[in-house]
Amino acid sequence: MTERFVFESREEFLERLRALIDEGTDPQSIRIRMPYQVPEVMEILGERPDRLRFFALFGALTGFGSGLALTIYSVLSWPLIVGGKPIISLPPFLLIGYLLTILCGSLGAFFGFLLLARLPSGRGLAEGAQFPERFVIVVGEEEEP
Incomplete structure (x- = not known):
């Protein structure tokens, strides 16, 4: 099951991300798309293991x-x-x-x-154009097209 949250502001985005982690959502199942880098995200999600x-x-x-x-x-x-x-x-x-x-x-x-990094992949290009200036949180696995 996939849940998608779209936010206009940085503060709403960070609040929802903190709420998801507090609810017990696994940080590995959270995918984030941002129009610019937000340093607080790494503090909230923690470091992912480097493979x-x-x-x-x-x-x-x-x-x-x-x-x-x-x-x-x-x-x-x-x-x-x-x-x-x-x-x-x-x-x-x-x-x-x-x-x-x-x-x-x-x-x-x-x-x-x-x-x-799943490169090269043209799959994310359409979604990036769909939400150019918004913060997106996707919880769960995304379905393959």
């Missing part, structure tokens, strides 16, 4: 593992033995692993941001 860091961590670990695997596989497939040195030498391999850690971690964070 983006897990995308960056997974990308970084994948990059490091694939960097080491790529270099070790290529050396084992085409060995170049020079002066009795070991075939698998970690210092140059760690450099490739480090570079792929940065690359894949940043790509994971970027694509995680797109996924979590």
Whole structure:
């Protein structure tokens, strides 16, 4: 069930938001659209847990593992033995692993941001045009069109 509240003034908007939280509404189920940033909203709703860091961590670990695997596989497939040195030498391999850690971690964070922000989405454009200078509170899950 979805409830929508539309307000003209900032004060009415903040009062209703406080009332919803006092009634026991889960802050995770509240979606807000504002014509400008209101700092009091974050104080009322509290900080939401950040899930983006897990995308960056997974990308970084994948990059490091694939960097080491790529270099070790290529050396084992085409060995170049020079002066009795070991075939698998970690210092140059760690450099490739480090570079792929940065690359894949940043790509994971970027694509995680797109996924979590639900971008690109043209769905909210029509509603933003419908309420250009108003504060909107949506409680519950919005139905997909």
